[in-house]
Amino acid sequence: MSSYSITEPSVRQKWIAGILVVGYAILTLIPLIWIIATGFKTPSDAIAYPPKVLFSPSLEGYVNLFTSRTRLAPEDLAALGEPTTWYDRIVRGYDMVITGPSRYGERFMNSVVIGFGSTFLSVFLGTIAAYAFSRFKVPLKDDLLFFILSTRMMPPIAVAIPIFLMYRELGLNDTQLGMILLYTAVNLSLSVWLLKGFIDEIPVEYEEAALIDGYTRFQAFYKVVLPQAATGIASTAIFCLIFAWNEYAFAALLTSGTAQTAPPFIPTIIGAGGKDWPAVAAGATLFLVPIMVFTILLRKHLLRGITFGAVRK
Amino acid sequence: MMSDPVVHRVAAATPPRLAHRIRGLSDRTIAWLFVAPTIFLLLAVNIFPLIWTIRLSLTNFRTNRPNNEVEFVGIENYRRILTDEDTWTSLQATAHFLIWTILLQVLIGFALAYLINKKFRGNDLWTTLIVLPMMLSPAVVGNFWTFLYQPQIGLFNYFVQFLTGADPASFSMIGEVRLAPWSIVIVDTWMWTPFVMLICLAGLRSIPASLYEAAECDRASKWRQFWTITIPMALPFLMLAVLFRGIENFKMFDLVVQLTGGGPGSTTLLTSIDLKREAFEKWRTGYASAYAVILFVTVFGLASIYVKALNKVKDR
Numbered sequence: 001m002s003s004y005s006i007t008e009p010s011v012r013q014k015w016i017a018g019i020l021v022v023g024y025a026i027l028t029l030i031p032l033i034w035i036i037a038t039g040f041k042t043p044s045d046a047i048a049y050p051p052k053v054l055f056s057p058s059l060e061g062y063v064n065l066f067t068s069r070t071r072l073a074p075e076d077l078a079a080l081g082e083p084t085t086w087y088d089r090i091v092r093g094y095d096m097v098i099t100g101p102s103r104y105g106e107r108f109m110n111s112v113v114i115g116f117g118s119t120f121l122s123v124f125l126g127t128i129a130a131y132a133f134s135r136f137k138v139p140l141k142d143d144l145l146f147f148i149l150s151t152r153m154m155p156p157i158a159v160a161i162p163i164f165l166m167y168r169e170l171g172l173n174d175t176q177l178g179m180i181l182l183y184t185a186v187n188l189s190l191s192v193w194l195l196k197g198f199i200d201e202i203p204v205e206y207e208e209a210a211l212i213d214g215y216t217r218f219q220a221f222y223k224v225v226l227p228q229a230a231t232g233i234a235s236t237a238i239f240c241l242i243f244a245w246n247e248y249a250f251a252a253l254l255t256s257g258t259a260q261t262a263p264p265f266i267p268t269i270i271g272a273g274g275k276d277w278p279a280v281a282a283g284a285t286l287f288l289v290p291i292m293v294f295t296i297l298l299r300k301h302l303l304r305g306i307t308f309g310a311v312r313k
Numbered sequence: 314m315m316s317d318p319v320v321h322r323v324a325a326a327t328p329p330r331l332a333h334r335i336r337g338l339s340d341r342t343i344a345w346l347f348v349a350p351t352i353f354l355l356l357a358v359n360i361f362p363l364i365w366t367i368r369l370s371l372t373n374f375r376t377n378r379p380n381n382e383v384e385f386v387g388i389e390n391y392r393r394i395l396t397d398e399d400t401w402t403s404l405q406a407t408a409h410f411l412i413w414t415i416l417l418q419v420l421i422g423f424a425l426a427y428l429i430n431k432k433f434r435g436n437d438l439w440t441t442l443i444v445l446p447m448m449l450s451p452a453v454v455g456n457f458w459t460f461l462y463q464p465q466i467g468l469f470n471y472f473v474q475f476l477t478g479a480d481p482a483s484f485s486m487i488g489e490v491r492l493a494p495w496s497i498v499i500v501d502t503w504m505w506t507p508f509v510m511l512i513c514l515a516g517l518r519s520i521p522a523s524l525y526e527a528a529e530c531d532r533a534s535k536w537r538q539f540w541t542i543t544i545p546m547a548l549p550f551l552m553l554a555v556l557f558r559g560i561e562n563f564k565m566f567d568l569v570v571q572l573t574g575g576g577p578g579s580t581t582l583l584t585s586i587d588l589k590r591e592a593f594e595k596w597r598t599g600y601a602s603a604y605a606v607i608l609f610v611t612v613f614g615l616a617s618i619y620v621k622a623l624n625k626v627k628d629r
Contacts, residue, residue: 007525009431018433024425025442028503032445034468035457047466049481125354128347136344144352151359153612155564157588158605161598162362162369165376185358188351217343248452248567249585253593267456267571277460284453295448299441306444306511 035288038281046277061278063087064271065104065286069096071272094272104283107265111287113176114261115244118183123237125184126191127229131221133192134199135207145196148189156186156249164254176259182250187240194239194305198232199225235301242291262287363609370603377596390603400604402579403587406494410569410583411562413498414505415555421502422509423551427543429510430517440514444507451504455571458500462486462572487573493580497569501562509554516550517543549627556619563612584608 009017038046040057069091072080080097083089091098132138133145163182164173172178202225210220226233252264266283270276295302370390374383394400425443429436446454461469462485470481486496520542528538566585569575575582575590588608592601 007522007529014431014433017428017431018436018439021425021428021433021436021439021443024421025439028443028446030468031454031458031461031503032449034461035454038460047463049466049471051466051468051471125350129351132344132347136340138344138348144348148351148355150613151355153560153616154359154363154609155566155585155588155605155612157566157585157592158366158609159359159362161376161592161602161605162365163358164593165365165598166362181354182358185354188355192351217340242448246450246452248450248571252452253589263450263452263567266453275460280460281457284457287453288449291448291450292445295445296441299437299444303440303444303511306508 032288032292035281036285038277039285041278041281043271043276043278046281058090058278059087060090061276061282063090064276064279065269065282066102067091067098068100068102069094070099071096096272103265104262104269107260107262108286110176110255110259111245111261111263114179114183114259115241117176117180118187118244119237119240121180121184122187122191122240123195123233126188126195126236127226127233129188129192130195130199131225133196135204145193148192151185152189157253160250160253163250167254174255174257174259179251179255179259179261182254183240183244183247186247186250187243190243191236191240194236195229195232198229198236202228231301235298235305238294238298238302239305242294245291366602366605369599370606372599374599375596376598386599390600391607393600394604394607399579399587403582403584406579406581407563407565407583409494410497410501410565410581411559413495414501414562415558417498417502418506418509418558419551419555422506422554423513423547425506425510426513426517429514440510443510446504447507449504451568452571454504455500455568458572459487462496464488488577490577490580493573493577497572497581500572501565501568504568505558505561509558512550512554512557513547516547519550520546549623552619552623552626556616556623559619560612560616563608 037055039061040059041052041055042058042060045052045055045058067087072095074095077092077095077097083092088098133141138144167173167178170178172181206224206228207220210224211217215223246263247261248263251261255261255264262283266280266287269280269283271279371385371387372383373386373390375381429440458469461467464470464485465482467481467486469486470484473479473484474481484492486492486499524542524546525538528542533541564585565583566589569581569583570586570589573581575586579587584604585608588601588604591597591604
């Protein structure tokens with residue numbers, strides 16, 4: 001390209017475009033900033049009118065998020081003596097004592113286990129299936145590929161009824177394994193399609209050379225193809241992880257006690273006398289911020305992946 | 314990267330005969346070995362349940378009464394759903410939601426993509442920041458939006474007061490029949506406009522600069538270039554974005570169930586939420602299964618017709 005092109009936007013156009021886009025970005029980020037800010041407010045600051053932009057930060061939301069508490073009569077409180085830790089002190093301010101940890105930690109860990117477990121499985125199965133579809137003559141290939149894609153059109157609730165019954169029979173209801181298998185199946189369609197695109201781009205000649213050098217198919221696959229597809233595999237993994245991390249419908253219907261993930265749990269956090277918004281916001285912050293950081297750090301691969309998955313075909 | 318030692322270790326740890334058999338597998342066997350787990354899992358978790366749903370839809374089965382005798386009722390469930398007023402009410406709510414979200418997201422998304430494509434400095438970072446909402450959990454974010462929508466104390470209501478002077482305590486976005494359908498449109502648009510924007514951006518970037526240069530030589534006005542080059546070239550991408558948003562929003566559940574739960578009344582009772590109530594609150598399993606089949610056939614049918622139209626536009 002020459003340094004000057006007649007189709008290059010003028011400096012003035014760039015400025016106007018920049019200001020409009022930045023304006024939209026700031027507007028659209030306000031709800032997210034508000035979630036993070038509310039997590040550091042006291043309950044009374046959170047519901048103040050007019051909404052408080054400046055406030056003195058407090059960790060009350062986080063303390064309430066991680067503990068369960070109970071109210072005591074003043075004489076019982078006095079009998080307990082002075083609070084020993086900073087979080088005890090916060091809770092005492094409301095005539096309460098901490099009775100134990102809340103469920104949030106467990107729910108968060110369930111999200112981690114189910115998210116990473118299903119991501120690993122769907123990327124593993126997706127990679128080998130995509131390789132087979134890309135390199136070998138599979139009978140009914142196009143039909144199978146379309147079938148794989150069409151499984152994504154089903155509303156989750158529609159599949160949830162028989163899965164609920166099936167899992168009840170198999171004892172998979174409300175288990176981490178059940179959720180891992182389910183999310184793997186949901187993610188597989190995306191994973192196969194994305195990865196087939198990445199593997200299609202790797203020239204077949206590399207493997208052929210390896211085969212001539214005496215490699216077996218397996219060796220050619222994991223010594224030649226896998227390293228070449230590493231970036232594609234990584235960005236597919238991120239998409240699978242984000243889906244499993246954010247999923248709500250199946251989690252709300254199929255888990256209740258032991259295997260419940262964070263998304264159905266966070267909205268149920270309540271405090272004394274109504275919704276404890278700072279605690280809800282604190283829970284949401286811890287759950288959402290990792291994904292935000294991820295998105296910003298890995299933006300090159302992610303943004304390409306979104307359009308790639310949608311635009312190809 | 315997989316390195317030699319790993320291979321040797323795996324080879325050493327495998328009994329010689331088995332190792333020989335694994336190494337010597339034919340391409341055909343490998344192809345099946347590689348595809349089979351995926352097909353099996355999809356059959357087990359997608360197709361088998363679908364067939365089961367169709368079977369259940371012809372019965373009066375209720376999950377909460379497993380001991381009741383299950384009767385075959387034929388297409389009775391389908392007849393009842395299609396003649397039920399409530400089904401049409403929820404389809405109307407879904408149509409309102411679909412039409413407005415797609416319209417707003419296409420307009421705003423395309424405009425943003427057009428502006429970002431002016432390649433001002435730092436545009437990739439700002440693009441990423443705009444994309445953030447769509448990466449987050451719709452249920453968690455939807456739940457927090459009920460806080461922003463609170464009368465008096467909510468940030469959204471305060472914002473409306475700032476713009477229009479309306480009393481922030483005088484209206485409740487999710488509590489009023491008049492406003493609730495718009496409350497879900499606003500949040501969905503906030504969340505998913507970036508998706509349309511990214512696809513449009515891919516479309517705009519795929520237009521070769523030579524087309525504009527040729528138009529410039531022919532002294533075509535910018536306005537004309539926009540309508541005769543930009544729009545036709547970006548149209549397949551726009552249509553694709555509409556397809557994806559259409560399918561996704563027809564299935565919409567998590568965001569709206571957390572925002573309004575289908576209320577007030579049934580003003581925001583989208584079909585997925587209606588279906589969930591029938592299946593998991595009223596436990597009318599057979600009836601709900603028939604409902605699910607109808608929805609699936611609808612999405613599948615509409616999507617197929619739409620894809621045909623899309624391919625026509627692409628081939629032009």
